Each structure stands twice: as structure tokens, then as C-alpha cells.
Amino acid sequence: MDKNTMNKLKWGIIGCGRIAHRFVQGLRAVPGTELVSVWSRRAEAVDSFVEQYGGRACRSVEELFLSDIDVVYIATLPDSHAQYSILALNAGKPVLCEKPAATNLAILDSILAIAREKGLLFMEGMKPPFFPLYQKLKEYLLIDPIGPVGYVRAGSSVADISRDHPNFSHDLVGGSIMQIGIYEAFLAIDWLGATKKVQALGRLGETGIDMFSIFQTEHENGYAQLYAGFDLHGKGDALICGTLGNVTIHKNWWNPARATIDYLDGRIVEIDEPFAAGGLNYEIAHFCELVRQHKAESPIISHEMSRQMIGMLDEARAQVGLKYKGE
Ligand SMILES: NC(=O)C1=CN([C@@H]2O[C@H](COP(=O)(O)OP(=O)(O)OC[C@H]3O[C@@H](n4cnc5c(N)ncnc54)[C@H](OP(=O)(O)O)[C@@H]3O)[C@@H](O)[C@H]2O)C=CC1
Numbered sequence: 001m002d003k004n005t006m007n008k009l010k011w012g013i014i015g016c017g018r019i020a021h022r023f024v025q026g027l028r029a030v031p032g033t034e035l036v037s038v039w040s041r042r043a044e045a046v047d048s049f050v051e052q053y054g055g056r057a058c059r060s061v062e063e064l065f066l067s068d069i070d071v072v073y074i075a076t077l078p079d080s081h082a083q084y085s086i087l088a089l090n091a092g093k094p095v096l097c098e099k100p101a102a103t104n105l106a107i108l109d110s111i112l113a114i115a116r117e118k119g120l121l122f123m124e125g126m127k128p129p130f131f132p133l134y135q136k137l138k139e140y141l142l143i144d145p146i147g148p149v150g151y152v153r154a155g156s157s158v159a160d161i162s163r164d165h166p167n168f169s170h171d172l173v174g175g176s177i178m179q180i181g182i183y184e185a186f187l188a189i190d191w192l193g194a195t196k197k198v199q200a201l202g203r204l205g206e207t208g209i210d211m212f213s214i215f216q217t218e219h220e221n222g223y224a225q226l227y228a229g230f231d232l233h234g235k236g237d238a239l240i241c242g243t244l245g246n247v248t249i250h251k252n253w254w255n256p257a258r259a260t261i262d263y264l265d266g267r268i269v270e271i272d273e274p275f276a277a278g279g280l281n282y283e284i285a286h287f288c289e290l291v292r293q294h295k296a297e298s299p300i301i302s303h304e305m306s307r308q309m310i311g312m313l314d315e316a317r318a319q320v321g322l323k324y325k326g327e
Pocket residue numbers: 014015016017018019020040041042045075076077078080098099100125127166179
């Protein structure tokens with residue numbers, strides 16, 4: 001990468017739906033970045049996206065890879081994440097791919113193998129750890145710890161999503177475990193370490209995806225109780241318990257802005273860290289930094305973290321009886 005490219009990282013986006021719009025809001029807040037090319041299947045959607053945000057409207061994914069881009073963001077639905085991640089890596093582009101990066105662990109491993117072979121950065125888009133609140137909380141706990149953490153309770157059930165949303169599509173890898181549970185999986189693994197055991201229960205809806213699921217997990221350092229759903233109005237907060245205190249990350253904990261630390265000695269500490277530009281900007285800034293440092297993996301959303309998350313979800317899905325096409 002020459003000096004100019006180091007200054008401005010040129011992005012190509014595949015898919016221009018809901019999250020892609022929020023991604024551009026985040027991208028615009030990260031200095032040294034530029035939206036250069038966009039492709040999706042429907043030309044009219046690409047044209048209107050480009051009209052709104054700029055960049056070149058590509059007519060094929062090959063055209064996008066041949067355009068003057070440094071990195072690729074994949075904003076399609078999970079059924080096609082592997083296909084486009086592999087194409088992008090084979091075209092020599094580092095990839096930031098939306099969560100869940102793959103339908104299951106075997107598919108994720110096939111992407112990671114190519115990333116490793118090519119020596120290219122591949123990162124799953126898992127935003128919470130990059131938010132200022134999450135970072136500040138971790139820093140604060142180093143100075144004033146809550147002791148070893150042994151229990152995490154978190155969950156969210158989002159009941160206001162319209163029924164024609166892809167979250168409800170079996171073919172497009174919808175379902176509350178995959179779409180929402182992945183955040184809960186991240187939280188449990190981040191605070192408690194690798195998963196050793198999963199016990200899950202869930203209720204499938206008429207489209208074949210899980211409408212509500214609960215899973216309790218055993219980890220290297222303790223236990224978690226998690227839920228995800230689409231038909232109950234869940235709270236969306238998270239509780240992290242240590243020997244000397246506990247932390248509540250208030251709703252929606254995966255877009256964290258406020259936490260309360262409740263110490264055993266009676267002290268209560270409130271942490272408020274609002275986020276800007278929709279919040280994807282922090283994850284984007286981290287990814288850009290890794291590209292500039294020629295890193296092949298994020299130390300935060302590492303390949304192993306992605307493997308652990310999808311491994312937990314694979315197990316939970318198996319127990320609630322949800323298999324996707326081809327499984
Ligand atoms: N990080 C976060 O905060 C969030 C992440 N997400 C994740 O983002 C991803 C996308 O979700 P969302 O934006 O809500 O979905 P949308 O349905 O709104 O957008 C998906 C986009 O991808 C395109 N697309 C779908 N399938 C293909 C394909 N096979 N080939 C090419 N283009 C395709 C669609 O184009 P077309 O019109 O051609 O179908 C559309 O432009 C999901 O994985 C979801 O989990 C979602 C919300 C929040």
C-alpha cells in the first residue's frame with residue numbers, strides 16, 4: 001500500500017440495505033476513509049445508494065473488486081457472507097463482514113482458512129467492544145475491579161420488527177439465536193472465556209426460524225444465562241457479576257452508552273459514555289488501524305472469538321432443532 005492509500009482507505013461495499021446505510025454514517029465519522037464503490041444485486045438500489053452517499057455504482061461484484069478499492073465491507077445477509085468474503089479475499093482485499101460472519105462453524109472455518117492462506121485481514125462486524133462505554137468500563141475495572149467474573153446474564157427480545165424482515169426468513173439465515181444471540185454469545189465469551197457446554201431451549205415460528213430462545217452456557221471461568229427473541233418485549237440489558245461487585249450495562253447493551261457498577265462495599269459508580277455517528281464508526285476505525293498495521297486478525301474480534309461465537313450458536317440451534325439450508 002503506498003503512502004496515499006495509507007492516508008485514505010478506499011472502501012467497497014457489497015449490499016446496500018439497512019446496515020449499509022448506517023455503515024456509511026459511521027464511515028463518514030472516521031478520518032482517512034472514503035466510500036469508493038458499491039454493488040448489490042438490484043441496480044436501482046445501488047444507484048440510489050450512490051446518489052445519496054457518493055461512490056461508483058458497480059454493475060457486478062467483479063467490477064467492484066477491479067475498482068480502486070483497498071478494503072471490502074460485506075453488508076448482505078448471512079446466507080451470502082461466505083460467498084462474498086471468499087470472493088473478496090481471493091481478489092486480495094481485506095474483509096469486514098457483518099455478523100454473523102457465516103451460517104455455521106464449518107463455513108466460517110473455510111473463510112478463515114482462505115484469509116490465513118492469503119495473509120489478509122478478516123474481521124466479523126461485532127460492534128459492542130469498540131464503543132466508548134465498553135472500553136471505558138474495561139479500563140475502569142482495571143483500576144477498581146469487581147474481582148474475578150463468574151456469571152453473565154444478558155438478552156434481548158425485539159418485538160417491533162416487521163414480519164417481512166429477513167430476520168424471519170429461514171432461507172436467509174434468520175432467527176433470534178443467529179441475529180441477536182450472537183451479541184449475547186460475544187458478551188459471555190468476552191467475560192467468561194471459551195464455552196465448555198451449552199443448554200438451549202427455543203420455540204420455532206411458522207417460518208421455521210426460532211422466535212424465542214434461551215441458552216445457558218458453561219465457560220472456562222463461570223456461567224452465563226442468555227436469551228434472544230422476536231416476539232416478546234425483552235429488556236436488552238446485561239449483568240456481569242464478580243466476587244467484589246457487579247456491572248449492569250443498560251439497554252440496549254450492544255449499543256452501550258451507560259453502565260452502573262455496584263460494589264460489595266456499597267459504592268455505586270455510574271459510567272456514561274454516549275456514542276456518535278450510530279456507533280459503527282468505532283469498529284470501522286479499529287479495522288482501518290489493523291489494515292494500516294498490516295494485521296491479519298483483530299485482537300478483539302479475533303478469528304477464535306468468531307469461531308467461539310458461532311460454535312455456541314451452532315450448539316444452541318442444534319438443541320432447539322433449527323437447521324439451515326444445506327445443513
Ligand atoms: N452491526 C449491526 O449493528 C447490525 C448488523 N446487521 C447485520 O447486517 C446484515 C444485513 O442486514 P440488513 O442490512 O438489515 O439487511 P437488508 O435486507 O436491509 O440488506 C441486505 C442487503 O444485501 C443485499 N443482498 C442480500 N443478499 C444478497 C446476495 N445474495 N447478493 C448480493 N446482495 C445481496 C440486498 O440487496 P437485494 O436488494 O439485491 O436483495 C440488500 O441490499 C445481516 O447479517 C445482519 O445481521 C443488521 C443490523 C444491525
